Amino acid sequence: MLDPFGREAQELIRREFGDLLVLLEKIPGSVSLGEALSLVRWMLESKEPPEELLTVDSLDELMDLFRFYALLGALAFSPYGLEVEFVREATSKLYRARIERKRSLEESLLKVKPAEGIPERDRKILERAMDRSLPEEEREKLRLKYRIPLSEFIGLWEGSLKDVYIRGGYAYLRWNDVLKLWEMAFERRFDRAVSLLSDVRDELPEFYERLAGELEKLAGEYFKERLEKLGKVGTKPLRFELFPPCVKEALKGVPAGMRNYAITVLLTSFLSYARLCPNPPRKDVRIKDCVSDLRVVEEEILPVIIEAGNRCKPPLFEDQPHEIKNIWYHLGFGLTDKPTLEDSGNSTWYFPPNCDKIRANAPQLCKPDKHCRGIKNPLTYYLRRLAREEKSGENQGGDNGG
Numbered sequence: 001m002l003d004p005f006g007r008e009a010q011e012l013i014r015r016e017f018g019d020l021l022v023l024l025e026k027i028p029g030s031v032s033l034g035e036a037l038s039l040v041r042w043m044l045e046s047k048e049p050p051e052e053l054l055t056v057d058s059l060d061e062l063m064d065l066f067r068f069y070a071l072l073g074a075l076a077f078s079p080y081g082l083e084v085e086f087v088r089e090a091t092s093k094l095y096r097a098r099i100e101r102k103r104s105l106e107e108s109l110l111k112v113k114p115a116e117g118i119p120e121r122d123r124k125i126l127e128r129a130m131d132r133s134l135p136e137e138e139r140e141k142l143r144l145k146y147r148i149p150l151s152e153f154i155g156l157w158e159g160s161l162k163d164v165y166i167r168g169g170y171a172y173l174r175w176n177d178v179l180k181l182w183e184m185a186f187e188r189r190f191d192r193a194v195s196l197l198s199d200v201r202d203e204l205p206e207f208y209e210r211l212a213g214e215l216e217k218l219a220g221e222y223f224k225e226r227l228e229k230l231g232k233v234g235t236k237p238l239r240f241e242l243f244p245p246c247v248k249e250a251l252k253g254v255p256a257g258m259r260n261y262a263i264t265v266l267l268t269s270f271l272s273y274a275r276l277c278p279n280p281p282r283k284d285v286r287i288k289d290c291v292s293d294l295r296v297v298e299e300e301i302l303p304v305i306i307e308a309g310n311r312c313k314p315p316l317f318e319d320q321p322h323e324i325k326n327i328w329y330h331l332g333f334g335l336t337d338k339p340t341l342e343d344s345g346n347s348t349w350y351f352p353p354n355c356d357k358i359r360a361n362a363p364q365l366c367k368p369d370k371h372c373r374g375i376k377n378p379l380t381y382y383l384r385r386l387a388r389e390e391k392s393g394e395n396q397g398g399d400n401g402g
Protein backbone atom coordinates (compact mmCIF):
# COMPACT_ATOMS: atom_id res chain seq x y z
CA MET A 1 0.00 0.00 0.00
CA LEU A 2 1.50 3.34 -1.06
CA ASP A 3 -0.32 5.49 1.44
CA PRO A 4 -2.30 4.14 4.43
CA PHE A 5 -4.42 7.32 4.43
CA GLY A 6 -4.83 7.28 0.64
CA ARG A 7 -8.05 6.71 -1.25
CA GLU A 8 -7.30 3.05 -2.01
CA ALA A 9 -6.56 2.22 1.64
CA GLN A 10 -9.57 4.12 2.97
CA GLU A 11 -11.82 2.38 0.45
CA LEU A 12 -10.45 -1.00 1.53
CA ILE A 13 -11.12 -0.21 5.21
CA ARG A 14 -14.66 0.94 4.44
CA ARG A 15 -15.40 -2.08 2.28
CA GLU A 16 -13.95 -4.75 4.54
CA PHE A 17 -14.61 -3.34 8.03
CA GLY A 18 -17.04 -0.44 7.84
CA ASP A 19 -15.02 1.79 10.13
CA LEU A 20 -11.70 2.20 11.89
CA LEU A 21 -12.80 0.88 15.27
CA VAL A 22 -13.94 -2.42 13.76
CA LEU A 23 -10.60 -2.67 11.96
CA LEU A 24 -8.76 -2.08 15.25
CA GLU A 25 -10.76 -4.84 16.93
CA LYS A 26 -9.81 -7.32 14.20
CA ILE A 27 -6.10 -6.50 14.07
CA PRO A 28 -4.95 -8.32 17.24
CA GLY A 29 -6.26 -11.61 15.79
CA SER A 30 -4.15 -11.21 12.65
CA VAL A 31 -0.94 -9.40 13.59
CA SER A 32 1.63 -10.06 16.32
CA LEU A 33 3.39 -7.32 18.26
CA GLY A 34 6.62 -8.18 16.44
CA GLU A 35 4.98 -7.89 13.02
CA ALA A 36 3.58 -4.47 13.83
CA LEU A 37 6.92 -3.30 15.21
CA SER A 38 8.77 -4.45 12.08
CA LEU A 39 7.34 -1.42 10.28
CA VAL A 40 9.40 0.92 12.49
CA ARG A 41 12.17 -1.11 14.17
CA TRP A 42 14.56 -0.53 11.24
CA MET A 43 14.95 3.09 12.42
CA LEU A 44 17.37 1.88 15.12
CA GLU A 45 19.79 0.54 12.52
CA SER A 46 19.39 2.55 9.37
CA LYS A 47 18.37 5.95 8.05
CA GLU A 48 16.47 4.45 5.14
CA PRO A 49 13.80 1.75 5.22
CA PRO A 50 15.03 -1.72 4.21
CA GLU A 51 14.34 -3.16 0.79
CA GLU A 52 11.95 -5.84 2.09
CA LEU A 53 9.55 -3.14 3.33
CA LEU A 54 9.54 -1.19 0.10
CA THR A 55 7.62 -3.59 -2.08
CA VAL A 56 4.44 -5.19 -0.85
CA ASP A 57 2.83 -8.07 -2.68
CA SER A 58 -0.84 -7.40 -3.42
CA LEU A 59 -1.76 -10.41 -1.24
CA ASP A 60 0.04 -8.81 1.71
CA GLU A 61 -1.51 -5.38 1.35
CA LEU A 62 -4.13 -5.93 4.02
CA MET A 63 -1.51 -7.24 6.44
CA ASP A 64 0.62 -4.20 5.70
CA LEU A 65 -2.30 -1.94 6.51
CA PHE A 66 -2.96 -3.90 9.72
CA ARG A 67 0.59 -3.26 10.88
CA PHE A 68 0.29 0.47 10.32
CA TYR A 69 -3.08 0.79 12.04
CA ALA A 70 -1.86 -1.42 14.90
CA LEU A 71 0.82 1.19 15.55
CA LEU A 72 -1.72 4.02 15.41
CA GLY A 73 -3.93 2.18 17.91
CA ALA A 74 -0.96 1.81 20.26
CA LEU A 75 -0.18 5.52 20.05
CA ALA A 76 -3.67 6.25 21.37
CA PHE A 77 -2.17 5.27 24.75
CA SER A 78 0.61 7.79 24.44
CA PRO A 79 -0.69 10.60 22.22
CA TYR A 80 1.87 13.17 23.37
CA GLY A 81 4.91 10.97 23.74
CA LEU A 82 8.13 10.52 21.82
CA GLU A 83 6.61 7.30 20.52
CA VAL A 84 4.37 9.41 18.28
CA GLU A 85 7.35 11.24 16.84
CA PHE A 86 9.20 7.96 16.36
CA VAL A 87 6.38 6.18 14.52
CA ARG A 88 5.45 9.30 12.54
CA GLU A 89 9.02 9.69 11.31
CA ALA A 90 9.45 5.98 10.51
CA THR A 91 6.18 5.56 8.65
CA SER A 92 6.46 8.86 6.82
CA LYS A 93 9.92 7.82 5.56
CA LEU A 94 8.70 4.37 4.66
CA TYR A 95 5.64 5.43 2.67
CA ARG A 96 7.55 8.27 1.06
CA ALA A 97 10.16 5.77 -0.12
CA ARG A 98 7.42 3.57 -1.58
CA ILE A 99 5.87 6.56 -3.33
CA GLU A 100 9.25 7.63 -4.71
CA ARG A 101 9.82 4.18 -6.08
CA LYS A 102 6.44 4.11 -7.78
CA ARG A 103 6.71 7.79 -8.76
CA SER A 104 3.01 8.26 -8.35
CA LEU A 105 0.84 10.09 -5.88
CA GLU A 106 -2.46 9.54 -7.57
CA GLU A 107 -3.74 7.05 -4.98
CA SER A 108 -2.44 9.12 -2.06
CA LEU A 109 -4.31 11.30 0.40
CA LEU A 110 -3.46 14.36 -1.72
CA LYS A 111 -6.09 15.35 -4.26
CA VAL A 112 -3.61 15.62 -7.13
CA LYS A 113 -4.24 15.35 -10.85
CA PRO A 114 -1.75 15.29 -13.73
CA ALA A 115 -0.49 18.81 -14.53
CA GLU A 116 -2.68 19.46 -17.57
CA GLY A 117 -4.00 22.78 -18.80
CA ILE A 118 -0.78 24.82 -18.82
CA PRO A 119 -0.29 26.96 -21.95
CA GLU A 120 2.64 25.54 -23.90
CA ARG A 121 4.53 28.82 -23.68
CA ASP A 122 4.34 28.88 -19.87
CA ARG A 123 5.39 25.27 -19.65
CA LYS A 124 8.43 25.88 -21.85
CA ILE A 125 9.55 28.73 -19.62
CA LEU A 126 8.89 26.96 -16.34
CA GLU A 127 10.53 23.73 -17.42
CA ARG A 128 13.35 25.55 -19.23
CA ALA A 129 12.59 23.48 -22.31
CA MET A 130 14.78 25.62 -24.59
CA ASP A 131 17.90 25.18 -22.45
CA ARG A 132 19.66 22.40 -24.34
CA SER A 133 22.57 22.27 -21.94
CA LEU A 134 20.35 21.07 -19.12
CA PRO A 135 21.10 17.44 -18.16
CA GLU A 136 18.09 15.09 -18.30
CA GLU A 137 18.17 14.62 -14.53
CA GLU A 138 17.74 18.39 -13.96
CA ARG A 139 15.10 18.58 -16.64
CA GLU A 140 13.12 15.89 -14.83
CA LYS A 141 13.30 17.87 -11.58
CA LEU A 142 11.85 20.94 -13.30
CA ARG A 143 8.94 19.10 -14.89
CA LEU A 144 5.52 20.18 -13.61
CA LYS A 145 3.98 16.88 -12.66
CA TYR A 146 0.79 17.49 -10.71
CA ARG A 147 -1.84 20.10 -10.06
CA ILE A 148 -3.74 20.36 -6.80
CA PRO A 149 -6.77 22.51 -5.90
CA LEU A 150 -5.61 25.78 -4.38
CA SER A 151 -7.96 25.36 -1.39
CA GLU A 152 -6.10 22.22 -0.37
CA PHE A 153 -2.69 23.50 -1.35
CA ILE A 154 -2.82 26.67 0.75
CA GLY A 155 -3.57 24.74 3.94
CA LEU A 156 -0.41 22.68 3.49
CA TRP A 157 2.20 24.83 1.73
CA GLU A 158 4.71 26.50 4.04
CA GLY A 159 6.77 28.26 1.36
CA SER A 160 6.10 31.43 -0.59
CA LEU A 161 3.28 31.49 -3.15
CA LYS A 162 5.66 33.32 -5.49
CA ASP A 163 7.52 30.04 -6.01
CA VAL A 164 4.45 28.30 -7.38
CA TYR A 165 2.71 28.41 -10.75
CA ILE A 166 -0.99 29.03 -10.09
CA ARG A 167 -3.67 28.87 -12.76
CA GLY A 168 -7.42 28.23 -12.90
CA GLY A 169 -7.78 27.48 -9.18
CA TYR A 170 -4.88 24.98 -9.14
CA ALA A 171 -1.28 25.05 -7.95
CA TYR A 172 1.07 23.25 -10.35
CA LEU A 173 3.90 21.38 -8.71
CA ARG A 174 7.17 19.67 -9.45
CA TRP A 175 7.79 16.19 -8.06
CA ASN A 176 9.93 17.27 -5.09
CA ASP A 177 7.43 19.94 -4.05
CA VAL A 178 4.51 17.60 -4.25
CA LEU A 179 6.40 15.05 -2.15
CA LYS A 180 6.97 17.71 0.52
CA LEU A 181 3.29 18.51 0.42
CA TRP A 182 2.41 14.84 0.81
CA GLU A 183 4.71 14.58 3.83
CA MET A 184 3.00 17.53 5.48
CA ALA A 185 -0.46 16.10 4.76
CA PHE A 186 0.60 12.67 6.03
CA GLU A 187 1.94 14.09 9.31
CA ARG A 188 -1.20 16.10 9.91
CA ARG A 189 -3.47 13.17 9.19
CA PHE A 190 -1.31 10.97 11.39
CA ASP A 191 -1.53 13.35 14.37
CA ARG A 192 -5.24 13.78 13.89
CA ALA A 193 -5.79 10.01 13.81
CA VAL A 194 -3.76 9.52 17.01
CA SER A 195 -5.67 12.28 18.72
CA LEU A 196 -9.06 10.86 17.65
CA LEU A 197 -8.09 7.36 18.73
CA SER A 198 -6.89 8.57 22.12
CA ASP A 199 -10.48 9.66 22.83
CA VAL A 200 -11.67 6.07 22.44
CA ARG A 201 -8.65 4.24 23.79
CA ASP A 202 -10.65 2.72 26.65
CA GLU A 203 -12.57 0.73 24.04
CA LEU A 204 -9.44 -0.72 22.40
CA PRO A 205 -8.23 -4.27 23.07
CA GLU A 206 -5.39 -4.73 25.57
CA PHE A 207 -3.08 -5.67 22.65
CA TYR A 208 -2.58 -1.97 21.91
CA GLU A 209 -1.44 -1.13 25.40
CA ARG A 210 1.19 -3.86 25.18
CA LEU A 211 2.27 -2.60 21.79
CA ALA A 212 2.51 0.93 23.25
CA GLY A 213 4.90 -0.42 25.92
CA GLU A 214 7.15 -1.90 23.20
CA LEU A 215 7.05 1.33 21.21
CA GLU A 216 8.07 3.27 24.28
CA LYS A 217 11.21 1.11 24.54
CA LEU A 218 12.08 1.56 20.85
CA ALA A 219 11.47 5.32 20.95
CA GLY A 220 13.54 5.57 24.15
CA GLU A 221 16.41 3.82 22.39
CA TYR A 222 16.07 5.89 19.22
CA PHE A 223 15.97 9.20 21.09
CA LYS A 224 18.52 8.11 23.72
CA GLU A 225 20.95 10.92 23.02
CA ARG A 226 18.24 13.52 23.02
CA LEU A 227 16.83 12.26 26.30
CA GLU A 228 20.24 12.22 27.93
CA LYS A 229 21.00 15.71 26.69
CA LEU A 230 17.71 17.27 27.61
CA GLY A 231 16.72 15.33 30.69
CA LYS A 232 13.62 13.21 31.01
CA VAL A 233 10.78 14.31 28.77
CA GLY A 234 8.02 15.90 30.76
CA THR A 235 10.09 17.79 33.28
CA LYS A 236 11.58 20.46 31.08
CA PRO A 237 11.35 24.19 31.73
CA LEU A 238 8.55 25.83 29.80
CA ARG A 239 9.35 27.50 26.47
CA PHE A 240 6.89 30.40 26.43
CA GLU A 241 7.82 31.46 22.90
CA LEU A 242 6.49 28.15 21.57
CA PHE A 243 3.10 28.41 23.28
CA PRO A 244 0.00 28.44 21.06
CA PRO A 245 -1.70 31.79 20.35
CA CYS A 246 -4.68 31.03 22.64
CA VAL A 247 -2.39 30.48 25.63
CA LYS A 248 -0.38 33.61 24.80
CA GLU A 249 -3.67 35.53 24.74
CA ALA A 250 -4.64 34.14 28.14
CA LEU A 251 -1.20 35.10 29.51
CA LYS A 252 -1.75 38.71 28.45
CA GLY A 253 -4.86 38.93 30.67
CA VAL A 254 -8.44 39.03 29.42
CA PRO A 255 -11.65 40.99 30.12
CA ALA A 256 -14.11 40.05 32.87
CA GLY A 257 -16.38 37.63 30.97
CA MET A 258 -13.51 35.37 29.93
CA ARG A 259 -11.30 35.43 33.02
CA ASN A 260 -12.35 32.19 34.65
CA TYR A 261 -12.17 30.22 31.43
CA ALA A 262 -8.85 31.71 30.24
CA ILE A 263 -7.03 31.54 33.57
CA THR A 264 -8.58 28.76 35.62
CA VAL A 265 -9.54 26.36 32.88
CA LEU A 266 -7.10 26.90 29.98
CA LEU A 267 -3.93 28.33 31.48
CA THR A 268 -3.93 26.16 34.60
CA SER A 269 -4.37 22.92 32.71
CA PHE A 270 -2.04 23.85 29.86
CA LEU A 271 0.87 25.05 32.01
CA SER A 272 0.63 22.17 34.46
CA TYR A 273 0.50 19.40 31.86
CA ALA A 274 3.09 21.07 29.62
CA ARG A 275 5.50 21.40 32.54
CA LEU A 276 4.78 18.33 34.63
CA CYS A 277 3.32 15.60 32.48
CA PRO A 278 3.11 16.27 28.74
CA ASN A 279 2.66 12.58 28.08
CA PRO A 280 0.11 11.36 30.62
CA PRO A 281 0.36 7.58 30.97
CA ARG A 282 -3.38 7.28 31.67
CA LYS A 283 -6.49 9.43 31.85
CA ASP A 284 -6.75 9.73 35.65
CA VAL A 285 -3.12 10.74 36.21
CA ARG A 286 -2.38 12.86 39.32
CA ILE A 287 0.32 15.45 39.87
CA LYS A 288 1.90 13.27 42.54
CA ASP A 289 2.41 10.59 39.84
CA CYS A 290 4.60 13.05 37.94
CA VAL A 291 6.56 15.02 40.58
CA SER A 292 7.82 14.29 44.07
CA ASP A 293 7.84 17.88 45.28
CA LEU A 294 5.18 20.58 45.04
CA ARG A 295 7.77 23.33 44.64
CA VAL A 296 7.68 23.17 40.84
CA VAL A 297 3.96 23.96 40.99
CA GLU A 298 4.33 26.68 43.61
CA GLU A 299 7.42 28.31 42.13
CA GLU A 300 7.02 27.90 38.38
CA ILE A 301 3.37 27.38 37.53
CA LEU A 302 1.30 29.23 40.13
CA PRO A 303 3.19 32.56 39.79
CA VAL A 304 2.56 32.56 36.02
CA ILE A 305 -1.15 31.89 36.57
CA ILE A 306 -1.40 34.59 39.24
CA GLU A 307 0.42 37.17 37.12
CA ALA A 308 -1.88 36.44 34.16
CA GLY A 309 -4.86 36.72 36.53
CA ASN A 310 -3.56 40.10 37.72
CA ARG A 311 -3.29 41.32 34.15
CA CYS A 312 -7.02 40.69 33.61
CA LYS A 313 -9.40 43.61 33.69
CA PRO A 314 -10.43 43.72 36.49
CA PRO A 315 -7.64 41.61 38.09
CA LEU A 316 -9.04 38.13 38.72
CA PHE A 317 -7.63 37.32 42.14
CA GLU A 318 -8.29 40.76 43.62
CA ASP A 319 -11.86 40.47 42.51
CA GLN A 320 -12.34 36.82 43.37
CA PRO A 321 -9.67 35.78 45.95
CA HIS A 322 -11.33 32.38 46.40
CA GLU A 323 -10.46 31.62 42.76
CA ILE A 324 -7.03 30.44 43.98
CA LYS A 325 -8.81 27.49 45.60
CA ASN A 326 -10.39 26.78 42.25
CA ILE A 327 -6.95 26.72 40.62
CA TRP A 328 -5.84 24.03 43.10
CA TYR A 329 -9.11 22.24 42.44
CA HIS A 330 -8.39 22.17 38.70
CA LEU A 331 -4.89 20.91 39.46
CA GLY A 332 -6.49 17.96 41.24
CA PHE A 333 -5.93 18.93 44.90
CA GLY A 334 -9.57 19.53 45.84
CA LEU A 335 -10.91 22.89 47.00
CA THR A 336 -8.03 24.17 49.14
CA ASP A 337 -5.46 26.95 49.28
CA LYS A 338 -2.83 25.08 51.30
CA PRO A 339 -2.41 21.74 49.59
CA THR A 340 0.19 19.06 50.23
CA LEU A 341 1.39 16.64 47.58
CA GLU A 342 -0.71 13.95 49.23
CA ASP A 343 -3.88 15.92 48.46
CA SER A 344 -3.22 15.42 44.73
CA GLY A 345 -6.03 13.17 43.49
CA ASN A 346 -8.74 14.76 45.70
CA SER A 347 -10.25 16.19 42.51
CA THR A 348 -9.61 15.63 38.79
CA TRP A 349 -6.50 17.19 37.28
CA TYR A 350 -8.15 18.84 34.28
CA PHE A 351 -6.56 18.22 30.88
CA PRO A 352 -6.25 21.23 28.49
CA PRO A 353 -9.51 21.68 26.59
CA ASN A 354 -9.56 20.85 22.89
CA CYS A 355 -9.50 23.68 20.36
CA ASP A 356 -13.19 23.27 19.50
CA LYS A 357 -14.09 23.73 23.19
CA ILE A 358 -11.91 26.85 23.40
CA ARG A 359 -13.52 28.29 20.30
CA ALA A 360 -16.98 27.58 21.72
CA ASN A 361 -16.30 28.99 25.21
CA ALA A 362 -13.89 31.83 24.54
CA PRO A 363 -13.69 32.47 20.77
CA GLN A 364 -11.57 35.60 21.27
CA LEU A 365 -8.69 33.46 22.58
CA CYS A 366 -8.34 31.43 19.38
CA LYS A 367 -6.19 33.39 16.94
CA PRO A 368 -4.69 30.55 14.96
CA ASP A 369 -1.27 30.86 13.34
CA LYS A 370 0.27 28.58 10.73
CA HIS A 371 1.28 25.97 13.34
CA CYS A 372 -2.37 25.56 14.39
CA ARG A 373 -3.25 23.80 11.13
CA GLY A 374 -4.55 20.32 11.87
CA ILE A 375 -4.16 20.84 15.64
CA LYS A 376 -6.91 19.59 17.94
CA ASN A 377 -5.48 20.53 21.32
CA PRO A 378 -3.15 23.40 22.37
CA LEU A 379 -0.87 20.96 24.19
CA THR A 380 -0.26 19.12 20.91
CA TYR A 381 0.64 22.46 19.33
CA TYR A 382 3.28 23.11 22.01
CA LEU A 383 4.73 19.61 22.03
CA ARG A 384 4.93 19.47 18.27
CA ARG A 385 6.79 22.78 18.11
CA LEU A 386 9.04 21.72 20.96
CA ALA A 387 9.91 18.49 19.18
CA ARG A 388 10.65 20.36 15.93
CA GLU A 389 12.86 22.89 17.73
CA GLU A 390 14.80 20.17 19.49
CA LYS A 391 15.21 18.25 16.28
CA SER A 392 16.47 21.22 14.31
CA GLY A 393 18.83 22.06 17.21
CA GLU A 394 20.20 18.54 17.07
CA ASN A 395 20.57 18.63 13.32
CA GLN A 396 22.50 21.88 13.53
CA GLY A 397 24.68 20.29 16.19
CA GLY A 398 25.35 17.34 13.88
CA ASP A 399 23.29 14.75 15.75
CA ASN A 400 20.91 12.45 13.96
CA GLY A 401 18.14 12.53 16.52
CA GLY A 402 18.56 8.84 17.21
Ligand code: SF4
Pocket residue numbers: 244245246247354355356358359365366367368369372375376377378381
Ligand atom coordinates in the same frame (compact mmCIF):
# COMPACT_ATOMS: atom_id res chain seq x y z
S1 SF4 B 1 -6.35 26.56 16.90
FE1 SF4 B 1 -6.23 25.63 18.94
S2 SF4 B 1 -4.11 25.92 19.53
FE2 SF4 B 1 -4.46 27.32 17.84
S3 SF4 B 1 -5.04 29.25 18.80
FE3 SF4 B 1 -6.93 28.16 18.35
S4 SF4 B 1 -7.41 27.05 20.21
FE4 SF4 B 1 -5.27 27.63 20.34
